[in-house]
Amino acid sequence: MSDFRVAASTFPFLYTHEGLDALKHLRSLGYDLFEMMIFPPHCWPRELSSKQRRACKSWMDSEGAAFSSFCYPLLDNNPNGVDVLMRDYTLDRYREAIDLAAEWNCPYVVAIPGPVNSLINPPDEWMRAWFIEGMQKLVAHAKGTNVRILLENVPFAFLPTAADMKEIIAEISPEVGVNFDICNSAFIKEDPAEAIRLLGPLVENVHISDSGPTDFKHERLGTGIVDPAPCLAALRDIGYQGATVLEIITDARADGADPDGDIIASHDILAQHGWQKRG
Numbered sequence: 001m002s003d004f005r006v007a008a009s010t011f012p013f014l015y016t017h018e019g020l021d022a023l024k025h026l027r028s029l030g031y032d033l034f035e036m037m038i039f040p041p042h043c044w045p046r047e048l049s050s051k052q053r054r055a056c057k058s059w060m061d062s063e064g065a066a067f068s069s070f071c072y073p074l075l076d077n078n079p080n081g082v083d084v085l086m087r088d089y090t091l092d093r094y095r096e097a098i099d100l101a102a103e104w105n106c107p108y109v110v111a112i113p114g115p116v117n118s119l120i121n122p123p124d125e126w127m128r129a130w131f132i133e134g135m136q137k138l139v140a141h142a143k144g145t146n147v148r149i150l151l152e153n154v155p156f157a158f159l160p161t162a163a164d165m166k167e168i169i170a171e172i173s174p175e176v177g178v179n180f181d182i183c184n185s186a187f188i189k190e191d192p193a194e195a196i197r198l199l200g201p202l203v204e205n206v207h208i209s210d211s212g213p214t215d216f217k218h219e220r221l222g223t224g225i226v227d228p229a230p231c232l233a234a235l236r237d238i239g240y241q242g243a244t245v246l247e248i249i250t251d252a253r254a255d256g257a258d259p260d261g262d263i264i265a266s267h268d269i270l271a272q273h274g275w276q277k278r279g
Contacts, residue, residue, distance in 0.1 A: 007068035012259035019043030045096035067106035078114035102145035162195035177204035196234035218249035
């Protein structure tokens with residue numbers, strides 16, 4: 001059996017399933033390794049009751065299932081925003097995610113650099129300083145929890161490239177790694193395989209999906225610009241031991257949407273290239 005494990009993300013079910021229900025649904029497709037999206041109302045730590053927390057932990061234990069990671073997609077907040085109140089708010093939500101990850105034995109919380117989308121963005125050195133300070137606070141909060149912070153390369157963020165990830169982590173802490181998103185890398189016209197080699201042991205978790213060259217998507221593999229084969233070779237080259245998360249973002253609410261079919265088809269493509277086969 002391949003050492004390259006495959007996890008499924010709950011992303012398609014943000015607005016149709018509570019977190020535990022999404023896990024149960026993905027379990028019915030054969031998965032026992034999951035990335036949980038930290039997002040309201042799907043799974044929002046400060047709104048989870050003690051009963052809900054215990055129920056999820058109990059179900060995971062009874063199924064022999066595990067979390068690969070928690071991912072917080074940052075739609076309404078910004079760790080390097082100009083307003084200190086926004087930065088503080090964002091860090092508080094991450095702290096809650098870290099605490100929940102520790103409770104549910106999830107090894108990673110994925111953190112995303114904030115977006116740049118205004119006509120006049122703040123100076124880059126300001127955003128870097130704010131982001132570094134915030135991530136160092138999260139590293140301090142995570143000490144003793146067995147939870148690590150991973151930064152993700154995201155096209156709309158102010159640190160989109162693999163080189164950006166490597167440089168900023170050197171300024172934050174050696175206790176921070178990378179959640180490398182292959183689709184994001186391909187979309188900004190990086191060579192994802194070479195980006196993986198550049199990052200080397202910093203890569204601790206991987207996302208994969210597909211996109212066209214101009215409209216940013218996270219769709220079924222085989223529909224766009226992502227080629228898994230050279231990425232697998234690069235992961236082998238760096239001695240990668242972590243999971244590859246199928247982050248297929250097919251909105252389960254949309255007419256004609258088939259997130260289950262998209263996840264399964266994508267996994268079968270990965271298996272053809274050497275990843276773990278579906279269970």
